[in-house]
Amino acid sequence: MPNKNYNWVIGCVTLMLTLAVLFGGQFLWNKYAVANPVNRMFQNIDGVESVSISRLNEQSKNNETVKIYIKLNHVDNLQNLYEEITDGLNQVGGGKKYDIVIRDTRTPELEQFYYSIHYDIQEAIFTGNFATMAERIQAKAGSAQVKTQIYVGNKNIYVQMTKGADGMYVVVPRDSGNRGVK
Structure with missing residues (x-):
């Protein structure tokens, strides 16, 4: 046992x-x-x-x-x-x-600005009219005193937003099947 x-x-x-x-x-x-x-x-x-x-x-x-x-x-x-x-x-x-x-060093103000331009980005992805998107975003950035840079690549749209020392970086996939950056 x-x-x-x-x-x-x-x-x-x-x-x-x-x-x-x-x-x-x-x-x-x-x-x-x-x-x-x-x-x-x-x-x-x-x-x-x-x-x-x-x-x-x-x-x-x-x-x-x-x-x-x-x-x-x-x-x-x-x-x-x-x-x-x-x-x-x-x-x-x-x-x-x-x-x-x-x-990144995003602030609530930068996040709110991104949400205000988000529709312009999505519309440009759907229509392909990126020049109009850039003009609209630059106009909104001027009134919000946010410095923006927009780059359009083959797979993604790259959005840089800065205000003072704070910055927010967003990569938006152009194809909804792609995984993006969060």
Whole structure:
């Protein structure tokens, strides 16, 4: 009879060791195969203040997208910066999908201004009339005393808004099927 209890103890210890090895392996893989190459890539990009990468076990099991939170400081050209980031992620990612979340120094006033121009952006995406969109946004920016820069790329519209030392950066996908920046 005491022999059966001994087998349960060995089974439980083996299970605990197996789980520790599996979770430790996942942690090491996330750190050395995902986080370190991405962090090294971001060190060479001007305009990026800090980067944090979500842990893979926080992601849903069916979703292999890795969330990258990027804190931006003063950016001269959001389109160039965003394309440099996505090109770099494609090179180091090895086919992995990334969801880029931009962190900036937005204020409620900048957010309200963005909501006032959001309809102009969506209308331009639908109609393709980006020149009119830019004129409308510049007129609204002048009255709100917000400095704006709008860039239209093949896949996205890049909107930079600054007022004083605060800035808000938004990337709006031109195709509703694309994932954008939040």
